[in-house]
Amino acid sequence: MTATQPYSGATAVVIGGSIGGLTAALLLRDLGFDVHVYERTPSALDGRGSGIVLQPDTVRWFTERSAQSLDDLSTSTGYVQYLDRDGRVEFREERRYDYTSWGTFYRALLADLGDGSYHLGEFACGFDQGTDHATVRFVSGTTVSADLVVFADGITSAARQRFDPQAKLKYSGYVGWRGTFPVRDLDPQTRAALDDAITFNVVPNSHITMYPIPGEDGTAAEYRLMNYVWYRNVPEGPELSELLTDKRGFTSPVSLHPGQVQDRYIDELKTAAAQQLSPPVADVVIATEQPYLQVVADVRSTRMALGRVALIGDAACGARPHAAAGTAKAAADAWALVAALSDAPGDIAGALAKWEPAQLQLSDALLRRVVAMGERSQFTNTWTPGDPDLRFGLYGPGI
Template identity: 70%
Template sequence: MSAYAGARAAVIGGSIGGLTTALLLRDLGFEVDVYERTPTPLDGRGGGIVLQPDTVRWFAERSTQNPEALSTPTEYVQYLDRGNGVVHRDRRRWTYTSWGTFYRALLADFGGEHYHLGQFACGVAQDEDRVTVRFVSGHRAEADLVVFADGITSIGRSLLDPGAQLEYSGYVGWRGTVPEHELTPATRELLGNAISYSVVPHSHITVYPIPGETGPSERLMNYVWYRNVPAGGELAEMLIDKRGFTGTVSIHPGQVQDRYVDEMRDTAAELLAPAAAEVVTRTAQPYIQVVSDVRASRMAQGRIALIGDAAAAARPHAAAGTAKAAADAWALAGALTDADGDVPAALRKWEPAQLELSARLLDRVKAMGERSQFHNTWTPGDPDLRFGLYGPGH
């Protein structure tokens, strides 16, 4: 019998990291409930994910679902010049998925019975034996283990490390997708089998194909375009959406003020490689992600743990955000297995290596961002700029 048979776990946050954690804890014998703050099933706004080994490990080792059915591959990494010429190309295979595709696959494995929408955690208390989580709704959940996987604005992080605050990077990411069939044949041909970069002064864009809502056969072309916006009034004005609400980490599709969208499209056509510019200008509803850094100085306290962006949110340049959350979850499951039922001991063992991993990742992506956005030293083909959670290309 499992050492955790009959034990209860509460996972706060029902996104990709939270669901991966919940599935692994359930496999250990925990009775697991997931509490997601949003009142409706999550929507990744069509965004893409670069699949790294930790991200897909659940599907490779435990699930009956085929990871190839969730993803699209490319064979090259390439850099384009202002005339669509290929100035550098490496043969390097990557696979990608859409956020929504991956989320729905994990949720299908977990099921809906213990997945609770519209539950916003607002407080927590613990003693030696139990943790109690309080929710805005008035609901309370008691558990032997609580894992906060509630993202970059984590309530759990504010409780464990109130001093850990978001630090704005100095730039935002414009994001969006376009159905591949809506692009010109020349652009489809150039971009279809590669992750493509267009590097311009103080900026760069990354473009790659992801599965559409109906699967890999109906691909979307996905991009992130990093653009400098000074902190202060200029950023504050941009982050007021069409409803008059102020965003802190993003402005959703359809809500970015038209004047900013118009300026972004005009600048894309002026500066970027034409293929990349076509993807940007044909996006019906681009959206904005504020690029920020945050890292908690602790990831565990008693029977409470932080994972993924709740513990440390890294800039997207290493394409390692979902991989970091999954790596945290797998390492936690390993520590719990070794601890043979002693949850606090498992968390103490687990925490140091995960803190070190997040520190290394944040240092690396900060340096990558500085090279692109401020120092103009993002050099095509530089191996230090490769994706990877554990290091460039790894």
């Protein structure tokens, strides 16, 4: 906890209980705010095993404020490697990256916040504000007023239109197929080929990356999962709509969860993996029982502050994952927000106005970079193994 609490007695509402929202809530509480988080889903969130490449801003809560050890939440590798179609190493360099699973990180943040401030099953649909407070409306009929409201409600944010009516999701032209498989169950040769590395495999108009993350039972080697995302082009229109129609007949604009993807698409995915990917990489994809997919899209609001209401993370800027910076950007928004509030005790609207320009600039730079990275991989075939411009990082390649 911080030494001083300049906002003791003030209230804050955070809309969205994912990693960005939880980070914001924890930091605001340290400033003295009485914070409550409202999450739209009726049960605790499940990251479906998705992996996260950890950046300094993402882990800053645990390195500076939490009693929990980051070592208990993460795995690491010592190398970056690219494999060719025959399984040979075409590029390899010594470079450490740390990883976690979405669920592991989420549960750790929620444990620090405590369940008493975390409210499930409340979908925020609108807000108004006056000179001294903002009021959020929920579809349940509930209304909640606070001195500060932070919307961290993700790429499908219901609030973003109030900030920027022109900010619309723009489809990239490709989707990300994701999945995990227990490292211990991999063939020994496959395990050896992928050991201690984040592995890339670049093929025409596509690429896949995979790395080990904690399993549900911990970070020890016997629990680790090999996590991957394979970017594959799908034309917008009927072909994409059919792919996004789940087994129940419902269509989602952003993702299909494990067990929801039609079997014929999973069969095609595994056949394509065997034909196109490096053998060790293909082995992981083929072994995955329930791959799932996410639509890769971009969106950026030209506003992040409206009076005493803020928009952060994917709600403000949903960017392609090629820089591994999505969760880092949400955390960076939160840290910068509390710094601005600390510098202007009592002047919430003024603090938000000063906070906004730098975060908008960061959003713009990140979005431009990941769009360029995606174009190189998926359309121009200029994603070159080992190119330092392709390194992960929120503020630039490798940083």
